[in-house]
Amino acid sequence: MSTVDKQLEDVRATIDEEVPNYISISEVTYEGPELVIYTRDPKEFASDGDLVRRLASKLRKRITVRPDPDVLTTPDTAEEQIRDIVPDEAGVTDIQFLADTGEVVIKAEKPGRVIGRGGETLREITKAVGWTPDVVRTPPIESPTVANVRSFLTQERDDRRDILERVGRQIHREPMSSDEWVRITTLGGCREVGRAAYIISTADTRILVDCGDKPGERTEKPYLDVPEAIGSGASSLDAVVLTHAHPEHAALVPLLFDHGYDGPVYCTEPTRDLLGLLTLDYIGRTDENGGKRPYGTDMVREAVKHCITLEYGDVTDIAPDVKLTLHSAGHVLGSSVVHFHIGDGLYNVAFSGDIHYDSTRLFDGAVNEFPRVETLVLESTYGGRNDYQTDQDDSERKLKQVVQNAADREGTVLVPTHAVGRAQELMVVLEEAMRRDEVPEMPVYLDGMIWESTAVHTTYPEYLRDEVQERIHDADRNPFLADQFTPIDGEDREEIADRDEASVVLAAPGMLTPGPSRSWLEHLAGDADSTLTLVDYQAKNTLGRRIQNGQRKVPVGGGDSVPLEMNVETIDGFSGHADRQGLENFVKTMHPRPEKVLCVHGDESATQDLSSSLYHDYNLRTFAPENLETFRFK
Structure with a gap:
């Protein structure tokens, strides 16, 4: 028996102790970072609104409960009952049933009225029909991109489950090394704007943060062929994490799958959808200008299929020794400041991605409060000493x-x-x-x-x-x-x-x-x-x-x-980027203040100017790295 199977066996025993005898558990498995519990009694499970919370607290895992397909109310009957339960003012526009997961996707103009106070209406739906409701908003402007992504993921749900189960086993495997160290290798985005790509490594795990192109220089790709990246095989990467979907940060993610990568891509839900939109446009513009495609549309679909979306603030295991949390970066829709907690309190690293410190018309300013951060990898697009923007x-x-x-x-x-x-x-x-x-x-x-x-x-x-x-x-x-x-x-x-x-x-x-x-x-x-x-x-x-x-x-x-x-x-x-003052304010007010700062994603003078100022003004150890440098932090 593998260590993961033994772990699942222990988890199952704990669940059996906590769940009342009248609720049967048919399967317990990992799907990505979540623990999924399958039951033949979804209605009884839903009747105890506190049961999932108690299990999650006891097991310290994110939990999803799904019904066995053969105990579900037929879709026609279930739809009729759901429409009776949900208030008319919710504006339900579509109901779709996913038999393999036991989910019912309810599209509504006012999702909050479908959810109910504290999730009360959702529990009532499950108690009535057995299906697990997933509520999405009916947008005022219909997006073919969003519709196509959701339809595609529905069509590929069998492959998706296989991917998620494989990823889940990888996340929850036993550590392979007792060594404790953390390194960051720069593959692009240093002393330049664009082609952002960084590897964060531990003795057990290798994670790629961003994989972008360089504006105006499409022949200059990140240094992906070095051993730290995919030079020793794309399977050596455990995960990819995207700060946001702009081409300078994400245009070449599908290229990883062309080289054999088959692992997860962590990002927010809007970033996933925009990744599909922008990468298809990227290869379309390549075609228009007579260039050679870096990858095909099939690789875009693979990238989207492997996305695992996270909410801001959710602490998520993505490897045996790494927890990931995404925070709002204030830059574009779904953009994130990426925080890694490594080991059992060993080390913490934050990647700013692109940030806007102050609020804009669309977004609140970037989050800069974390439980712990020892090293910050900070964008420097407007880091030059004279890079002050008008308000x-x-x-x-x-x-x-x-x-x-x-x-x-x-x-x-x-x-x-x-x-x-x-x-x-x-x-x-x-x-x-x-x-x-x-x-x-x-x-x-x-x-x-x-x-x-x-x-x-x-x-x-x-x-x-x-x-x-x-x-x-x-x-x-x-x-x-x-x-x-x-x-x-x-x-x-x-x-x-x-x-x-x-x-x-x-x-x-x-x-x-x-x-x-x-x-x-x-x-x-x-x-x-x-x-x-x-x-x-x-x-x-x-x-x-x-x-x-x-x-x-x-x-x-x-x-x-x-x-x-x-x-x-x-x-x-x-600009969606913080200017020089905004970057300094981000660091000045950051809690806790980092010990080290790597200034990246800016022209050479900008990264050096910002690095120098942060060193002199805040007594931080700062660096303006070049591409292909490696920093060890533990």
Whole structure:
């Protein structure tokens, strides 16, 4: 008998002691980080609302209870009973039954009314029909991405269960070594922006944090072929953890599966869905520009299938000697500060990912309170000594002035921006300004993935600030449904660009690398009445950075270029990254304050400037590592 089987046998004995005799337990197994209990008496199990909590406390594990399929009420009868139980004001729009897991997915406009006070209505549903309810929100903007991901995972549920059971056994195996040490190896993202990838290793475990590309330099991938990564075989990785879905952090995750990786990818639920959206777009833009795909669509599906989603604040075992907790990073939808607790109190490491210290229109500021942190791996995108951004109010005033000027000249305001996060921030600002008559109402065209990304945001309003949540839940006040927002595709660009009207265009990508925003620039470059407005960080070797530095020619293919006659404005306060002061404040107010800080994900001068300042101001041991450096902390 394996150690995991023996462990499950002991767990089963404890469950049998705690569960009343009239409730039968048919199977106990690990599925990913969760302990799953199968029972032939789901109604009786649900009648004791405190039983699962007592078991979780006793076993110190996350527990899911599932009914055996052959004891479930038939779907037709169950649906009728569920609709009788759930209040009409919940706005149930769909009910789907998953026989293999005994779950019923209830889609509703007001999930809280389906859940009930303290989960009371959910327990009532299980007592009535036996099925385990899973409640999801009916979004005000339907997202094909979310629908496709959920449908795909339903179709692949047999494979998913096999994956989760295998991962669960790996997590709960006995440690293979009594040695205690912690190392971090940098595979990318050091003294550069993009291709973030870091390995955190212990004597028992190897975890990859992020796996991104480098903007404008798609041939430069993280150093994945070194022995610490997948050079000794992709199976040597125990887990992948994603801070968020932006390409600089996640574009090359499917490549891992192309190389044979078959393990879990831990992230939030929005990050999982955006990972599918952005990686498919990534290879689509590669095709459009005649490049070689780094991986195929089948590998995107594999990556999504292996995602294990976590809630903020949930402490989760992901290896025999590693616990993972995700916290809000305030950067984009579902973005996380990643905290690792290693060993039995041995060491703690936090990876900031990309953070925004102060609250924005969409998100509360990044979390920086933890039980323990000895080492912080900190982004430094705006870490340079002069990287101070204007505050939000000033940035919004400047944007409104740019829009007003466009209205006066009947020109177009072209805003290249990240489709995820920045575009939605701008939409909220523009909607409010036009609603309050602070600027003339005009069309705001949304190109590329922006509309679809916005739909994903409305699917997960609980990740947004309370005020935005409330407005999303009210169809008459939802800022993203304002009449001026018009989704378009590539066929409309030239015709719209030729119109004699004032307008705003939000188009990805934000650094004017090939894509919709680049196409718009080619159409509008010669229009002196229009304005190119840069709101995102412009990385080295991107067209956006070159224009920001004074270049006034736009390449149009075949070695040709056209003069840039547009006005050029930079508004830096909309960045999803903390500026220099925000980064320092994040460390200054961090509780507890770390002993060591690795400054990464910034140009060389930015990482060195930030590292030096943190050392002098807070007496911390700081580093500005290069790629392929290894740090031992224990």
